Amino acid sequence: MAELPIITFPDDNLRIISKEITVFDSNVKTLINDMLETMYKMNAIGLAAPQVGCNERIIVVDISKEKNKPFYLINPEVIHSSGGIKFPDRCLSLPGIYGDVRRPERLKIKYNDLFGNQLKLEAEEIMASVIHHEIDHLNGVLFIDYLLAG
Ligand code: NI
Numbered sequence: 116m117a118e119l120p121i122i123t124f125p126d127d128n129l130r131i132i133s134k135e136i137t138v139f140d141s142n143v144k145t146l147i148n149d150m151l152e153t154m155y156k157m158n159a160i161g162l163a164a165p166q167v168g169c170n171e172r173i174i175v176v177d178i179s180k181e182k183n184k185p186f187y188l189i190n191p192e193v194i195h196s197s198g199g200i201k202f203p204d205r206c207l208s209l210p211g212i213y214g215d216v217r218r219p220e221r222l223k224i225k226y227n228d229l230f231g232n233q234l235k236l237e238a239e240e241i242m243a244s245v246i247h248h249e250i251d252h253l254n255g256v257l258f259i260d261y262l263l264a265g
Contacts, residue, residue: 116152119167121207129208130255133163133170136189139231143173147187147229150175155182159207161245163252166208174249178242188226188236191250195223202244204258214262218247 122128136143146169154162154175164173177185198220205213222243224236238246248258 116148118156119149119153121153121157122166122168123208123210124257124259126208128165128168128170129252129257131165131170132255133165133172133253135172136227139189139227139229143189144229146171147173147175147189151177151185151187157207161249162207163249165252165255172253174246174253176242176245176249178245188224188246189228191224191226191246191253193219193222193247193250194225194235195221196243196247197221200240200244202241204244204248204261206248206258208252209257209259212259214258216244216248216258216261218244222246224250 150162150167153167160178161176164171172190174191175185175187196219199217200220201215201217203213204216220243221239226234228234
């Protein structure tokens, strides 16, 4: 595994719509492992592939205190969202910036696993917020966009 350099604002790569994964090979697995290592090294709870210069639709998350519940989502897509809840937000790509962002309280997501199988996941509260933040990265959206929008 390798730790990857983090791309920071205002790099244009953070504003690109990332590409769907269509080939589920060992490169995808390597990227996910490297992203997890990078996330843990940076003491973050989520990371999206565009943040390491790879404009592909992959996110990794671990909100556990013990940092022992890693998971990854390939081609994640929100199929249902409801409610709204504000959490303090921050981002490795926006060092030193903090702000409260209102996001859906509950999410239903479809995604692929490493073999290309399509799975579904339900998340709520902080987990929903983190996943929503990371999926935003795949669409070129940063949390400061919400702050600017009021
Ligand atoms: Ni972020």
